[in-house]
Amino acid sequence: MNKIALPENVRYIIGRLEEAGYEAYAVGGCVRDSLLGRLPEDWDITTSAKPEEVKKVFRRTIDTGIQHGTVTVLMPAHKPSEGKETASLDKASSGAWDNQSTNKTGGGFVGYEVTTYRIDGEYLDGRHPSEVIFTPSLHEDLARRDFTINAMAVNDKTGVVDDFDGLPDMDARVIRAVGDPIQRFTEDALRMLRALRFSAQLDFDIDPHTYEAIKELAPNLMHVSKERINVELTKLLMSDHPEYIALVSDSGLSSYISTHFDDAFDVSNEQGAPYPDIRQWIPDGIPKERYIRWGTFLRAVPEEAKIILKELKMDNDTINKARIIAGLFNEELPESIYEVRKTLSVIGYDTYYDFLAADECLSLQYSGEESARRLERIRATRKHVDAIRDAGDCISLSELQVTGKDLMDIGIPKGPEIGMVLHRLLDEVLKVPSRNKKEVLLSLAKS
Known part of the structure; x- marks a missing residue:
């Protein structure tokens, strides 16, 4: 269960950073999904290298979130054709191209987010840290994450790094906050909905202490934008276990989502x-x-x-x-x-x-x-x-054998009356489909 076959692009990026003297790991959801036998949506990489150091290692990068320590490294979407020169980004070997990755950027490239180990500063708004502090410690980076199953890292040299017992929790099929759940949800209230969403997507139970913290801090959901709430609820409803939507009511979160949302239950x-x-x-x-x-x-x-x-x-x-x-x-x-x-x-x-x-x-x-x-x-x-x-x-106006112009040609004035007549004709055709003939409809329009 603990062995992960990293995509070639991911191995290449990690390898280049290690060659330059830094630590680097695949981290988060991609590790979780790989261990569960699910296809990761994307592959994120965490490293001891600071953003400017990452940019020196790779030729093509995008400053996607550099203030938070994130640089996107671009890799070719497909391997070059046989017989053609393979020297390209960073003089990569042909093995660095991975056409199975789900990371998408476009323009013939795939993007991989590479983020520096960091500690989040104080959360002032219940969603975003006031500052990001870089750290040389992978452990400290993993400690700031939401749930134990998302706080694992892996590379080929070290294997799976599991400082917070994500592996036992996966075996037990449990969603558990990293450290103190009150602190985790106070930092970012959206994590409460994410716990329910992961529970639905993975068919996992929520750890009782984690769930009690959600109930206690449910009012904090008011700090979260409606767009982000929508994303999490939609993912939950679109999962294989949409019945877990019941937890939104049971936890008390439903009272802080929108007007009348409680009534839906x-x-x-x-x-x-x-x-x-x-x-x-x-x-x-x-x-x-x-x-x-x-x-x-x-x-x-x-x-x-x-x-x-x-x-x-x-x-x-x-x-x-x-x-x-x-x-x-x-x-x-x-x-x-x-x-x-x-x-x-x-x-x-x-x-x-x-x-x-x-x-x-x-x-x-x-x-x-x-x-x-x-x-x-x-x-x-x-x-x-x-x-x-x-x-x-015929079941629509576009399928009627007459148009607004046809009606004007027989003397029906341009304006709202045209629409009214067309809808009346459609209703006649819905009753008797054989009436959908131009001459029949024009006759009905005159009557």
Whole structure:
């Protein structure tokens, strides 16, 4: 479990720094994920070299966060073609090119963040240190990190450096703060949400002392930007265990996220609720689309979904789709194929299929006649959607066989009336698809 095969680019960067007389290690999440058999999103490197010293070792660098000790080292994205000269960055050997890395920069290069060992100064705003102090000690650098599973480093010479028992915690499947959890969460309140997010992504429990600290310091989440909260909540909901969203309520963090956010956990608002277990509120199996996961989570508060997501600085497309999805959960499924076409005209095929899959997944959480009836309607609705798509029925204004210009040509004045007539014609076609012929529609427009 403790053996990690470092990507060639990472080995090369570490090797160059060691040749120059410095220490260097891969560190953090990439070590954790590698030990767990997961593909790291990126590879970060920590070193005893100061930023200006790192820049002297490598030819191509970017000052991405030099005030915090971070320099991005650029490496070629792919190995050179056979037979061509291989001398390039820093006269690297061809083995330094690694096309399996997930680090991305663009322009034919991949970037690797190389950060100097550091100690964070006092945190004045509950998010950012007032100053960064460089240190020659790897141990001191690891001690400032959030959780033990993220406080490990590795290189080929030393192997895994685990000063804070991240390996035993991984074996026990536990999220534990490094050192005093009160101090860790006081330094950076976002770490509380990160604990819940890692718990969901890894299916780990949270250490009781760490969890109690989250409950105690939950109000500190008010210091965190809504954008950062959004990122963590979305990652949690998009994980393989979205049901862990229940911990956001149980920990008390939900009271400090946005207006009405607490209400989203009121499962008694939904027909057929309450669930035996709040964790069934959003079970695994819901399609992994951001708007579907959010819409499913917010289905108890469809009227407030837009407010919640806007406060979290969500993009407009996700807001609109999630709001619609949340509302659909609170409506009866359409009985007629015309009603199905009307719904499709608003949300489209992909969104409707995703909603039906989510609705089916949730309905399977229930038992009894109500659940059986809902499942029957879901399957009947899906058959209607299949039939509409296979027939190529018109479900949008863009598919109508008349345009606004056609209507003006027959004397309908330019302006709002054009839109009103087009929508009336679309409704006629949704009722009877065979009416989608230009001459038929123009005749209907005149009537």
